[in-house]
Amino acid sequence: xxxxxxDARIDKRKVTMRSVRLLPxxxxxxxxxxxxxxxxxxxxxxxxxQTRWQHVAVSxxxxxxxxxxxxxTFIPAAFSGVGEDVTLPATGxxx
Amino acid sequence: MTYQLPVGCPxxxxxxxxxxxxxxxxxxxxxxxxxGTGLRTTLSDAYxxxxxxxxxxxxxxxxxxxxxxxxxxxxxxxxALSWGSSTNGVVSTTGxxxxxxxxxxxxGFGVKTGAGGAYLDGGALTSQAFAxxxxxxLTLTYTQT
Numbered sequence: 001x002x003x004x005x006x007d008a009r010i011d012k013r014k015v016t017m018r019s020v021r022l023l024p025x026x027x028x029x030x031x032x033x034x035x036x037x038x039x040x041x042x043x044x045x046x047x048x049x050q051t052r053w054q055h056v057a058v059s060x061x062x063x064x065x066x067x068x069x070x071x072x073t074f075i076p077a078a079f080s081g082v083g084e085d086v087t088l089p090a091t092g093x094x095x
Numbered sequence: 096m097t098y099q100l101p102v103g104c105p106x107x108x109x110x111x112x113x114x115x116x117x118x119x120x121x122x123x124x125x126x127x128x129x130x131g132t133g134l135r136t137t138l139s140d141a142y143x144x145x146x147x148x149x150x151x152x153x154x155x156x157x158x159x160x161x162x163x164x165x166x167x168x169x170x171x172x173x174x175a176l177s178w179g180s181s182t183n184g185v186v187s188t189t190g191x192x193x194x195x196x197x198x199x200x201x202x203g204f205g206v207k208t209g210a211g212g213a214y215l216d217g218g219a220l221t222s223q224a225f226a227x228x229x230x231x232x233l234t235l236t237y238t239q240t
Contacts, residue, residue, distance in 0.1 A: 012227060019221045030234035031220055032190070033201065036227035045226065052221050066169065067197060067228030074198035076224050087198055 010069045012036040014059035017049050036065035041079040048078065135184025139239040143178035143186050146206035146215050151193050151231055155203035160214035167196025167228055173210050176235070184239035190232045200224040201231050 017033045033053075037045045042058070049056045064071065067090070075086040150173050152161025164171045177189045195201060205217030220233070 028236040032232040033223045035229040072197040
């Protein structure tokens, strides 16, 4: 069973990013990316996203997303503090 | 004279004046170009009829398909595009939601003729590396000029 949003182990926040882009072919692409980001690099993540996306919003409540609180997490080198990408595999604790 | 593209052929970018001159020189006849909204709607209907599936790529897809995203739970998959009705040569999809795995970077998209079909068209998207399993919702509007 998936953990509920009120599970104290959930500390990620839902980050929603939106943009509208006019493509050379005449198409318009409306994009919306939804990611779930841990508190240790949330501010840096949002600041980086704001350099590319027209609108970035962070949820008020913790939200682990479809991967759950024990899902895999990827931290790009720019935010990891160790100079390289960090991948934390899913722990499978909720299974 | 009818010009017909083979099935699966990407929609071309046409040098219209060059094409008209070529046709007149080659066949000794002028080409009548209909510029009304009816033709534009017919052409946009042809686009939506061909572009039935979409993919997201970790690379930009412009002249050819990029590298499709893979993995995750729920797993990434190509999605059928749900186009609305053409109006004056303009047609849009509803928002198509793709599941994106942790660690994947979305950078481009492509449309194709079926789930395993031929690439037709595509472009760059706002690049985003995903920290966790998430979603990317893409809404396309095609405008026939």
